[in-house]
Amino acid sequence: MKQKKLGGEISSIKNLFNRNVENSEVFRYVNMITSTNSFILGFLERHQDIDIYQKNIEEKFLITKSTTSKILKLMEQNGLIERIGVDSDARLKKIVLTEKGLAINESVRSTLDEVEKKALEGFEPHEITQLYSYFERIKNNLKK
Secondary structure, X not given: OOOOOHHHHHHHHHHHHHHHHHOOXXXXXXXXXXXXXXXXXXXXXXXXXXXXXXXXXXXXXXXXHHHHHHHHHHHHHOXXXXXXXXXXXXXXXXXXXXXXXXHHHHHHHHHHHHHHHHHOOOOOHHHHHHHHHHHHHHHXXXXX
16 A cells, blocks of 8 residues: 655645635635635734734745735735734835624634534544644744
8 A cells, every 4th residue: 555645635635624615605605715815814813912914924824925915915905904004114014904804704714613623523632632733843844
């Protein structure tokens, strides 16, 4: 039996997760966002008490500057976020959720929670903790 390849397994899981999210009733109704947008909306909502910049999103989601820029531009065009200049540095723009972004995030949060619950069905709490530990180790190894 051939050994499975990590990259293929991660890609398959990501595709299945995104498909489950994007095929949900809420996402069909709110067809202006992708699952990546929903993760960013959730991140912004959870961190409303601090200033978030493009660099923070790049680091959190491990995506390139150009990809992040394109994603944020589309989210801004769709009215989900605003980029607000910072007095101390004209080059910096903090990213803030709009009312529309907050409302959509509220709608999709339960869908994301349901898909995550489905993905982890049958796992014991200690197994889930261990799984996330493995994810962190893999990410740290690949950042080297």
